[in-house]
Amino acid sequence: MRGQWIFINRLQDISMDFTLSEDNRMIASSAREFAERELRERAPKMDQKEEFDETIVPRLAEVGFLGTLVGEQYGGTELGTLNNSIILEEIARVCASTAVTIAVHNSLVCAPIFENGTDEQKERFLPKLTSGEALGAYSVSEPDAGSDAGSMRLSATDDGDAFVLTGTKSWVTSASYAGVFLVFARSSKESKSRGITCFIVENGTPGFSVGKKEKKTGIRGSATCSLVFDGCRVSKKNVLGEPGKGFHLALRYLDSGRIGIGAQATGIAQACLEVATKYSQERQQFDRPISEFQLIQWKLAEMALQTSAARVLVQRAASLKDAGQPHAKEASMAKLFASRAANFCAKEGVQIHGGYGYIKEFDIERYFRDARITEIYEGTSQVQQLVISRHVLGKV
Ligand SMILES: Cc1cc2nc3c(=O)[nH]c(=O)nc-3n(C[C@H](O)[C@H](O)[C@H](O)COP(=O)(O)OP(=O)(O)OC[C@H]3O[C@@H](n4cnc5c(N)ncnc54)[C@H](O)[C@@H]3O)c2cc1C
Numbered sequence: 001m002r003g004q005w006i007f008i009n010r011l012q013d014i015s016m017d018f019t020l021s022e023d024n025r026m027i028a029s030s031a032r033e034f035a036e037r038e039l040r041e042r043a044p045k046m047d048q049k050e051e052f053d054e055t056i057v058p059r060l061a062e063v064g065f066l067g068t069l070v071g072e073q074y075g076g077t078e079l080g081t082l083n084n085s086i087i088l089e090e091i092a093r094v095c096a097s098t099a100v101t102i103a104v105h106n107s108l109v110c111a112p113i114f115e116n117g118t119d120e121q122k123e124r125f126l127p128k129l130t131s132g133e134a135l136g137a138y139s140v141s142e143p144d145a146g147s148d149a150g151s152m153r154l155s156a157t158d159d160g161d162a163f164v165l166t167g168t169k170s171w172v173t174s175a176s177y178a179g180v181f182l183v184f185a186r187s188s189k190e191s192k193s194r195g196i197t198c199f200i201v202e203n204g205t206p207g208f209s210v211g212k213k214e215k216k217t218g219i220r221g222s223a224t225c226s227l228v229f230d231g232c233r234v235s236k237k238n239v240l241g242e243p244g245k246g247f248h249l250a251l252r253y254l255d256s257g258r259i260g261i262g263a264q265a266t267g268i269a270q271a272c273l274e275v276a277t278k279y280s281q282e283r284q285q286f287d288r289p290i291s292e293f294q295l296i297q298w299k300l301a302e303m304a305l306q307t308s309a310a311r312v313l314v315q316r317a318a319s320l321k322d323a324g325q326p327h328a329k330e331a332s333m334a335k336l337f338a339s340r341a342a343n344f345c346a347k348e349g350v351q352i353h354g355g356y357g358y359i360k361e362f363d364i365e366r367y368f369r370d371a372r373i374t375e376i377y378e379g380t381s382q383v384q385q386l387v388i389s390r391h392v393l394g395k396v
Contacts, residue, residue, distance in 0.1 A: 020086075020315075027083050031090035034063055043095035046221025047366050053221070054177055056098060061132030065091075065102055069111040074126035076114070081256060082318040085263035089311070092267025093274075096370035097221030099267060100377075101135065103260035104173045109136025109182050112253050113200065116241045125180055125200060134179025134203075138257075139169040139227055140250050147383050149184075150192040150247060154229060156185035156199070161236055163187060163199065165229040168211070171377075175210045175225035179203045183227070184246050198246035200238045207232030218369035255331045256321055257378045262314040262334035265342035265374040269307040272342070272349035272367050276300065279364075280352050290352070299352060303345045310338035329391035336384035339374035346371040 020028070042053050060066050068084040070076025079087075084106055092099035110129050113121060128134040145152040154167035165185055172181070181201045188195035201208055211226035241249050277300055280291035290296050317330035346368040350357035357364045375381045390396050 024083060024086060027079065028086045028090060030063070031065075031087040032093075034059075034065075035091050035094040039091065039095040039098055043097070043221065044363070044366065046095070046097055048220075048360075050215070050220045052097065052101065052174070052177060052223055057132040057135060060098075060102065061130065066105060066132050066135075067110065067126075067130030069106050070114045070126055070130050074114065074122055075130035076110070076126070080318075081259060081321040082315060085259055085314050085318040088260050088263035089267040089270070089314070092264040093271045094267075095221065096264060096268055096367075097219045099264040100219055100222050100261075100373075101174050103257065103264055104138050105129065105136040107257045107260045108138035108253050109180060111256065112182060112198070112240060112249060116249065117200075118237075120237065121200060121240065129180060135174050135177060137172050137174045137178035137181045138253075139172045139175075139181055139183045141169065141171045143168065143170050143226075147380060149250065150196070152184060152186060152196065154183070154185040156187040156197055156234075158187065159233070162233040163197070163236065163239070165199070165201075165207070165232040165234055167229055169227040169229075171214070172210075172225055172227055173222055173377075175227060176213060176223040181227070182240065183229075184250050185229075187243055187246075190244070193247040195244055196246040196250070197243045198240040198249050199234045200240055201232070201234055205232055205234065216373075218366070218372050220369075254378060255328045258331040258335040258384070259314060259317045259321065259327075261374055261378045262310065262317065262331070262338040265335070265338035265371070266307060266310045266314055268342040268367055268371050268374065269303070269310055269338070269345040272345035272364060272371075273300070273303045273307050275362075275364050275367070276303065276345075276349040276352040279356075283354075296352060299348045303348055306341035306344050310334070310341040313337050328396070329388055332379070332384040332387040335374075335378065336381055336388070339371075339381065342371040342374050 038056060038059055046053050064077035065087055067076030068079040071078050088099050088103055113125055129136055140149045142152050154169055156163040156165050183199045183201045184196055186195055187197040207230050209228045211228045214224045216224060280296050281289050283290045313334040317327050317334040320327035320330055349364045350368050353362055353364050356362050359365060
């Protein structure tokens with residue numbers, strides 16, 4: 001009964017936090033219902049087994065969550081960035097691993113192909129992606145090129161009608177079950193960020209293989225692997241955008257990717273708030289529920305504040321993107337704030353649970369581990385501060 005109360009209360013929150021339309025709220029509500037039905041039981045199992053449950057993919061496709069940024073002619077739902085962020089928040093509230101899988105697929109793979117692909121590329125790859133026949137993965141990072149992604153070394157040598165890729169990439173979300181990879185490689189020795197080309201690489205391409213799977217602290221239901229390119233020939237027909245202009249593409253889509261990770265972080269923060277509220281009303285110490293202690297109330301108030309503020313920043317950045325307005329600074333602000341909020345709420349949530357927050361039977365333990373990555377991937381918090389300060393100082 002109490003769970004139901006939280007459910008209703010939270011949907012009211014959605015409508016009051018930001019000016020959302022009736023359509024936005026309906027999408028939030030159906031994403032909430034989907035996450036509860038399909039992911040509530042799967043999420044802790046995926047975490048325990050350290051495995052993504054691929055049986056969820058056709059279901060995600062069925063409800064249109066794998067085509068939110070793709071036009072209907074390619075099987076997409078073209079719901080836009082705001083709706084995409086609303087869906088991601090609701091999914092992350094239950095399963096952060098599934099949320100990052102969708103976030104990468106939609107913002108970093110489908111959207112770049114839909115907006116920059118040739119007709120042939122769009123017809124070949126988008127229906128597979130929106131139908132869930134293939135999941136998307138995005139590969140910029142390398143062992144020695146993280147925040148300084150422009151220093152990447154994976155080489156792409158021009159060879160007639162193809163480029164030959166040789167080298168290693170690292171940290172690729174969904175790599176072991178993805179079918180379509182956007183891979184960034186150095187096609188000329190021009191200065192750092194110039195000379196990088198973006199390739200669409202299909203799983204099964206000769207010379208391409210998925211390497212080591214990392215053992216992680218959190219989002220353990222999402223695989224993170226290296227990629228190995230051993231003289232892998234990729235047809236020039238698979239170059240996305242112009243050769244040598246790949247880095248601009250990478251940065252542009254990281255802006256929208258950050259809105260997605262901000263939404264993921266907001267969902268984790270919301271989940272922490274909900275379980276901590278419920279626990280504080282049930283747990284009795286000194287002959288009363290711990291929610292009656294002011295120190296606990298202070299924590300809940302701060303968690304609610306941080307979560308709401310994160311949501312507003314995420315939805316503002318998403319709305320700017322949908323309106324075709326500049327949004328790089330706002331996306332970084334949203335990601336920086338929301339990832340801090342997720343970690344704050346996870347830490348306070350564990351504290352409210354006391355010793356029970358430190359054991360695996362309680363969801364807050366998983367949320368605590370899942371929150372940590374949001375301050376690291378798609379640009380660390382320091383990188384977000386660099387982006388924001390460049391805008392503040394007028395250096396962009
Ligand atoms: C689970 C997971 C999933 C990932 N998924 C993907 C993916 O799908 N695709 C992909 O391409 N990458 C992915 N990544 C990589 C991720 O984006 C990088 O880890 C991240 O960009 C940071 O790079 P790094 O780990 O090399 O850290 P580094 O860049 O080495 O940073 C180390 C520290 O130095 C700080 N630092 C670096 N430069 C500066 C500076 N100029 N000023 C101040 N501080 C600085 C950083 O903030 C950080 O605190 C993933 C990583 C993880 C852990």
